[in-house]
Amino acid sequence: MVLKLHSMGNFNPIPVLAGAALFLLAPPGLAQQDVLILDDNVQFDADLGFDDSIFGGVFEDDAEDTSSWLDNFTIRISQQFFGQVNNHSVDLAPGFSFHREAETESNRLGLNVRYQNPFAPGWLLQASGQAKAYWKEDYEYGANGDRIDTDLRINEFFIQRSFGQNSIKFGRQTVVWGETVGNSVLDVINTSEFRDLTIIDIEDARLNQWMVVWDYFGENSDFSTFVNLYPDFNPAPVRGSPFFFEPPFNLTDYDRGSELLFEVGTQWRKSFEGSDIAIMAAYLFENQLRYEDPVSRIGDAVSKKNDFLLLGFSANRAIGKLLLNFDLAFSHNVLADSFNFPGTGSFVAPVDLRKDQIGTSFGFEYAISNEQSVSIGIQAQSLLDEDEGLLLGQALINDGVFGSWLVRYSNTLMNSDLVLSSTLQGGVDGDSLLALLSVDYTLNDNWAVNAQLISITASSDSPLVFLSEDVRIGATITYSF
Amino acid sequence: MIPNAERARKSRYSRTISYIDKERYVTLRVEMFDQYEKEVKRMLASRVELINDVWMARSLTMMNLVTNRLSNMAILEINTGIDVDDEFLTQRTLTDVAFRETELEKLRAQID
Numbered sequence: 001m002v003l004k005l006h007s008m009g010n011f012n013p014i015p016v017l018a019g020a021a022l023f024l025l026a027p028p029g030l031a032q033q034d035v036l037i038l039d040d041n042v043q044f045d046a047d048l049g050f051d052d053s054i055f056g057g058v059f060e061d062d063a064e065d066t067s068s069w070l071d072n073f074t075i076r077i078s079q080q081f082f083g084q085v086n087n088h089s090v091d092l093a094p095g096f097s098f099h100r101e102a103e104t105e106s107n108r109l110g111l112n113v114r115y116q117n118p119f120a121p122g123w124l125l126q127a128s129g130q131a132k133a134y135w136k137e138d139y140e141y142g143a144n145g146d147r148i149d150t151d152l153r154i155n156e157f158f159i160q161r162s163f164g165q166n167s168i169k170f171g172r173q174t175v176v177w178g179e180t181v182g183n184s185v186l187d188v189i190n191t192s193e194f195r196d197l198t199i200i201d202i203e204d205a206r207l208n209q210w211m212v213v214w215d216y217f218g219e220n221s222d223f224s225t226f227v228n229l230y231p232d233f234n235p236a237p238v239r240g241s242p243f244f245f246e247p248p249f250n251l252t253d254y255d256r257g258s259e260l261l262f263e264v265g266t267q268w269r270k271s272f273e274g275s276d277i278a279i280m281a282a283y284l285f286e287n288q289l290r291y292e293d294p295v296s297r298i299g300d301a302v303s304k305k306n307d308f309l310l311l312g313f314s315a316n317r318a319i320g321k322l323l324l325n326f327d328l329a330f331s332h333n334v335l336a337d338s339f340n341f342p343g344t345g346s347f348v349a350p351v352d353l354r355k356d357q358i359g360t361s362f363g364f365e366y367a368i369s370n371e372q373s374v375s376i377g378i379q380a381q382s383l384l385d386e387d388e389g390l391l392l393g394q395a396l397i398n399d400g401v402f403g404s405w406l407v408r409y410s411n412t413l414m415n416s417d418l419v420l421s422s423t424l425q426g427g428v429d430g431d432s433l434l435a436l437l438s439v440d441y442t443l444n445d446n447w448a449v450n451a452q453l454i455s456i457t458a459s460s461d462s463p464l465v466f467l468s469e470d471v472r473i474g475a476t477i478t479y480s481f
Numbered sequence: 482m483i484p485n486a487e488r489a490r491k492s493r494y495s496r497t498i499s500y501i502d503k504e505r506y507v508t509l510r511v512e513m514f515d516q517y518e519k520e521v522k523r524m525l526a527s528r529v530e531l532i533n534d535v536w537m538a539r540s541l542t543m544m545n546l547v548t549n550r551l552s553n554m555a556i557l558e559i560n561t562g563i564d565v566d567d568e569f570l571t572q573r574t575l576t577d578v579a580f581r582e583t584e585l586e587k588l589r590a591q592i593d
Contacts, residue, residue, distance in 0.1 A: 052527050052540045055553045059528065059539070118582035126578070162579035217573045271572060320491070369493075415550070 074114040082106035082474030104137040124160040139240035167215040172208040179314045179325040182406040183379040185359035186312045186327045191234050191287045196241045221270040228263035233289045249301040274318045282310045306335045321367040331357040356384045371412040379403040403428045417442045432458040450476045505536035533561045560592045
């Protein structure tokens with residue numbers, strides 16, 4: 001079916017319909033107040049036709065084949081400005097504070113390209129990448145010795161073959177197991193990078209990795225298995241970024257030498273009417289490296305990896321406009337003091353203990369109407385037998401129950417041209433709060449603008465304390481085709 | 482058409498009036514009323530044509546009488562009697578792009 005959709009702005013219905021007899025059917029005011037009950041055999045003499053010539057000669061146009069090899073590409077060019085605007089002081093401890101100046105953090109031009117080509121029956125090639133140029137006043141410009149810096153990155157890059165009930169994908173890709181939006185305890189397969197406050201959603205921060213993924217679509221249930229051929233770790237913060245802190249020793253990439261590292265996992269899932277369940281098991285490396293001081297006290301920090309086993313269960317249930325989500329994760333042999341705050345390294349006196357951890361994330365998504373939706377997610381984790389093995393006076397960073405909560409609301413207005421959204425995110429212990437207000441306005445099929453306001457409040461116990469009372473505003477203009 | 486109690490909870494319309502061509506079984510006009518009995522939307526059909534022995538309205542115009550906006554859906558080409566595998570109408574079609582494109586190609590082959 002070939003469809004063409006026209007949408008017209010404000011119109012005066014009277015002139016539009018003046019030539020049609022439609023309004024003659026109902027006496028004025030009748031439909032507004034009185035219920036009109038018609039006999040089954042009622043006959044209308046009036047012409048029910050509608051003159052659609054106001055939409056132009058769409059039916060007279062010859063259908064032309066306008067397909068092109070460029071159809072496989074989606075290209076987006078965007079210019080972004082972002083900065084911290086609140087001059088204030090941060091009190092780290094009694095008598096010790098530092099001043100935060102208002103400053104521009106991001107002034108960058110980005111090019112995002114996505115390519116998807118089902119080049120033969122059962123085959124698909126998909127790739128996406130980005131190029132960025134960092135202009136004056138961007139923190140990457142400063143980190144590059146006050147010179148324009150550029151950055152190229154391949155995100156997705158995989159080839160897929162689907163045959164019979166099987167599908168195999170090879171290449172850079174992501175594997176998402178969690179049901180809970182934003183902060184699932186099961187979404188620990190891919191690494192992530194929160195380089196700055198322009199990205200606060202995990203969905204945008206995930207990094208693709210080299211994997212083979214085999215999906216089997218059975219009659220009643222499905223299996224999905226992955227092998228990660230080159231496990232990566234969360235990148236260290238970029239110098240100059242809001243998350244960067246000057247460490248006593250340089251944080252370097254993991255030196256894997258000749259070690260053969262791999263991750264493997266499998267998921268079984270089954271769908272019921274209005275519900276899905278899944279169970280999964282995986283052998284993984286913790287995405288966050290733990291850094292230790294070099295023994296000689298000279299040189300780079302020593303990065304330490306840790307492998308662990310993950311067992312998980314997930315479920316969702318749709319009830320009308322409500323979608324309930326639930327995730328459960330049991331992790332065996334995680335490092336007890338892995339400090340997994342996004343984008344930062346763990347740089348504390350290490351407690352070299354491996355422990356079991358249990359975590360859950362749950363929440364719901366609710367469609368208030370076609371235009372409005374709200375979602376809530378809560379993540380909570382706890383180490384089992386957390387005090388066991390600790391020396392006198394030692395304490396874990398993550399003691400007790402730790403985790404985060406997330407609330408999102410969005411409202412679509414003006415026939416989807418205007419989208420207002422807000423996000424509130426905080427720790428379950430109540431020591432931090434991040435509030436985001438965002439406005440997206442679509443000017444036309446190509447141009448769109450976005451404005452954001454982000455405010456952070458954190459207590460001295462929170463790793464976000466360095467960003468406390470920061471207020472960031474930003475704007476992005478995007479051209480896509 | 483007045484929705485039953487369960488449907489009324491989900492619908493934004495208190496009732497709708499449909500004008501049906503009883504010879505051709507084509508909906509020509511639908512009036513949609515809100516809970517205050519005010520007509521808020523109106524759908525108008527035109528270009529009713531016999532396509533593969535099925536009467537169809539190729540032009541559907543939806544008028545929003547509250548915002549005074551209207552949209553038109555023009556059906557430029559439509560095919561009937563296509564064989565669709567049950568397998569195509571599964572969740573796999575949503576996630577497996579290579580599979581979806583293969584199945585869509587089978588459908589396209591039937592109309593070329």
